[in-house]
Amino acid sequence: MAKTKKEPLITVVKRGEISWKKGLLIRLAAIAAALLVCSIVTLIFTKRNPLFIFETIVSGAFGNYTRILETSYQTAILLIISVAVTPAFKMKFWNTGAEGQVLAGGLATAIVMYYVGDSVPGWALIIIMALSAVAAGMMWGVIPALFKAKWKTNETLFTLMMNYVAIQLVETVRVTINKGGSGKVDSSILKYGWFPNIFGQEYLLDIIIVIAVTAIIYVYLKYSKHGYEISVVGESENTANYVGINVKKVIIRTMALSGAICGLAGLLIVGGAAHSLDKNMAGGRGFTAIMVSWLSKFNPITMIFSSLFLVFLERGAKEVASAPGIGLNESFSEILTGILLFFIIGCEFFINYQVRVRKTSKEETSHE
Numbered sequence: 001m002a003k004t005k006k007e008p009l010i011t012v013v014k015r016g017e018i019s020w021k022k023g024l025l026i027r028l029a030a031i032a033a034a035l036l037v038c039s040i041v042t043l044i045f046t047k048r049n050p051l052f053i054f055e056t057i058v059s060g061a062f063g064n065y066t067r068i069l070e071t072s073y074q075t076a077i078l079l080i081i082s083v084a085v086t087p088a089f090k091m092k093f094w095n096t097g098a099e100g101q102v103l104a105g106g107l108a109t110a111i112v113m114y115y116v117g118d119s120v121p122g123w124a125l126i127i128i129m130a131l132s133a134v135a136a137g138m139m140w141g142v143i144p145a146l147f148k149a150k151w152k153t154n155e156t157l158f159t160l161m162m163n164y165v166a167i168q169l170v171e172t173v174r175v176t177i178n179k180g181g182s183g184k185v186d187s188s189i190l191k192y193g194w195f196p197n198i199f200g201q202e203y204l205l206d207i208i209i210v211i212a213v214t215a216i217i218y219v220y221l222k223y224s225k226h227g228y229e230i231s232v233v234g235e236s237e238n239t240a241n242y243v244g245i246n247v248k249k250v251i252i253r254t255m256a257l258s259g260a261i262c263g264l265a266g267l268l269i270v271g272g273a274a275h276s277l278d279k280n281m282a283g284g285r286g287f288t289a290i291m292v293s294w295l296s297k298f299n300p301i302t303m304i305f306s307s308l309f310l311v312f313l314e315r316g317a318k319e320v321a322s323a324p325g326i327g328l329n330e331s332f333s334e335i336l337t338g339i340l341l342f343f344i345i346g347c348e349f350f351i352n353y354q355v356r357v358r359k360t361s362k363e364e365t366s367h368e
Contacts, residue, residue: 030347060319084261097159098286100166105266108136117192137263145255
């Protein structure tokens with residue numbers, strides 16, 4: 001007597017396309033669940049009303065005009081780096097070197113500010129800074145692309161190692177310019193080439209540039225021939241070759257674009273806000289940008305909200321750590337951030353897959 005093979009009690013199947021409304025509901029449910037868990041954890045460890053913690057997080061990001069402006073600037077910088085890595089990721093070129101490309105752009109900016117600053121008019125200096133930053137970032141992106149296209153090297157490791165080369169170059173230049181000084185080349189040394197304030201606002205020009213770049217890349221990826229070729233190469237290199245797309249050319253061109261935008265981000269950091277140079281100027285945003293791009297499904301417009309949310313969490317968490325009466329260090333705020341991110345990233349599973357539970361009958365049947 002042979003028994004029929006029973007189906008597993010729980011099966012996971014890939015979903016088809018779901019409506020944006022259903023996807024939004026799943027994400028909102030994940031956020032609600034994350035807030036509930038955060039509330040329980042907060043109550044256990046701080047004995048404080050969880051609403052106090054959430055109010056502190058909101059206040060840390062949007063509590064006054066200065067904080068709103070700082071949050072907007074930080075969002076803009078994370079956004080432009082996320083936009084920069086997206087063309088490469090859409091092509092399935094895993095660019096983990098955004099940190100180094102930003103550093104290369106910032107380094108080129110600082111060199112021009114220091115050596116050329118007092119010899120040309122301000123407007124010309126900013127143009128030279130921009131061209132130098134874009135060229136440096138582009139070069140830092142093209143080098144691993146050339147090796148990938150010609151010798152099929154591993155782009156993940158190659159671009160990651162390029163970060164460390166960029167860090168050492170920054171340190172070398174820092175020591176050269178600021179011999180025996182502090183850990184960075186600060187505004188007292190980089191006195192020329194500062195971005196002008198618009199309507200009296202320090203970061204407004206940076207934010208405007210980021211918005212413009214985001215819109216351009218959205219149109220580029222969605223409507224241009226190059227954007228179409230990136231999509232095809234990302235789906236299948238064999239298909240791209242079959243339809244006559246030069247894959248090597250697309251890889252090099254796309255990484256040149258990614259590196260150029262990262263270089264522009266370096267310009268915005270050094271010339272537009274910090275007016276200083278050090279090896280930590282990218283602040284880990286090159287790696288955070290990977291998460292932003294992935295969460296946003298490579299859509300530059302959606303990245304605006306993903307970037308804002310992550311910056312909001314980071315700035316709010318810092319405020320929690322410094323709030324009086326909490327009695328915990330910054331690690332606790334990082335725990336809350338981790339819980340939120342865990343649920344938000346995890347909900348993508350339920351957007352892409354469906355969990356089915358087998359219906360069991362009262363009697364198990366068998367067949368001869």
